[in-house]
Amino acid sequence: MARKTIEERLAQLEAQKKTLQARLNKQERARDTRRKVLLGALVLHRLEHGKDELSRALPDWLRRELPGFLTRDMDKELFDDLLAPDGDAARRTESGE
Template sequence: MARKTIEQRLAELDAQRATLKARLGKQERANDTRRKVLLGALVLHRLEHGRDEISRALPDWLRRELPGFLTRDGDKELFDDLLAAPAAGGDGRPAS
């Protein structure tokens, strides 16, 4: 069997490196998505079940911050229930 040249070996290593970098990028994106989902789940849980001071302040904070953060109409529609002004005498929590 013919021995590979240094150039061939370097080309193979470059291809392996590119494959590993792509795999790492994919894993980093997956981790980022998972962190966002879990953080969102925590926020929604606190909105629905939290009884502490932070949980009570969360709806007002979201009503202030979300409109400037959300840019797509479809995204804004997803949060209509959170962005609506609280009903008079309500506790600011979305209906369950």
């Protein structure tokens, strides 16, 4: 069996490094996505069930902050119920819109 040259071994190690880096990046993206989902679930839970001062202030804060954060129309549509003035959101919920 012929021995690999140093260049061949370095190329093989570089390929392994790239593969491992891609795997690490995928794990980091998955962890980041999981954190965002859990944080979003907490915010939604507080909006629906929270009785404390922070939970009561949360809708107003979201109405101030979300429009500047959301850039795509399809994303804004996801939060129509939160972005509408209080009366509009309540009427849409009651009418089933």
